[in-house]
Amino acid sequence: MKISYGNYVAFFFLMSFFALETAAASARTEAEALVKWKNTLFISSSSSSSSSSLSSWSLPGLKNLCKWSGIVCNNRTTVSQINLANGGLSGTLDHLNFTSFASLAHFNISGNNFTGSVPPTIGDARSLVSVDLSSNMFGGTIPPQIGNLTELQHLTLFNNNIAGAVPYQIGNLQKV
Template sequence: METAYLFPTYLSLLTLCLCPSRAATSEAEALMRWKSSLSSSASLKSWSVNNISNHCRWIGIHCNDEGSISGVDLPFADLAGTLDLFHFTALLNLTTFNLIGNYLNGSVPAAIGNLTSLIHLDLSNNQFSCAIPPEIVRLIKLRFLSSFSDNESSGELPSEIGLLTGLKYLYLSNNSFSGSIPPEIGNLQNLMGLDLSTNNFSGPIPSTIGNLTNMWSLDISSNKQNGPIHPPLGILQIWSTYISLPTN
């Protein structure tokens, strides 16, 4: 008799294990809505409402052990459109968001600041034309930020960038960023790579760059800086792999 009671319970637990959670299904549905907004998405054939229970096997999608989407990794996937209908608040477990080398345009929505688990963010080599959304400073777990390299981005680099103290790589080259390089960049003492080249930054190079003693690659060339280069020679010798500074 006891076995008879346990058997239905066992089947219920097995069903729960085999079926994706409602939360995970909602994540997949959010991605489907974004796909439908794109003008080019032929590479996303596996993203289908008929295959939604297998969303962890969709191209470019990674899931954690609970079946929640933890990575969107779609480099050079010939995607065209915007991020306007990307439902960031439905994908709060993302640790990787990589859309490098597509044809995405418009602005980067402020809602990206909700992805507080994000470690790797790369939106470079697209056609975004916007300033860096200030909400990006909420992404305190970021280690790699190349969201705006080789786009059409403009505006100033916000001083709040200095709050992202876990960053190891910050790449913002080949845009139209202007204004001065904020001295708060010297707070990013875990930086190993910094590329602000080919922009319209002006004014003196902040002396706080000398605080970045873990740096192995630095490029701030092809800007409009003037005045002396402040970091002492001893610090520059620590950056022994690659250095490209403005010449005055």
């Protein structure tokens, strides 16, 4: 079967269109997850940190997702970093849908007032290379699902209220 040049061009155009649609859908999914999480957070009015201003996190600002405060995107315009360190933020990670971030490599919320447990769903963000949850008020235990983060190189949990045994699954983190 011979494919004509015109069919090849049409096929390439169609595949490019689907790739753009997928990137747009991914950006929207990420934006929705961030806005949903933001709506559960308390932002201290006394914080002088620029990352404490999450007013840029809004669905009408979807086209500027990569310019949102504390957000860095990769060349495919998907979120690769969330850096909200020392942002005067309080809340939990319970409402952050980690599965929405297929390209998330760096997650830093150190120096805030996050409480609750580190959720098992953090293990769904399998592209994570660096996680810094230090200097918060997390309690409970380290979830065994942290062992799913096989790309992880840096894990910082100090200065929290985490207790209990370290899960054996942490042995899966060969790059830490």
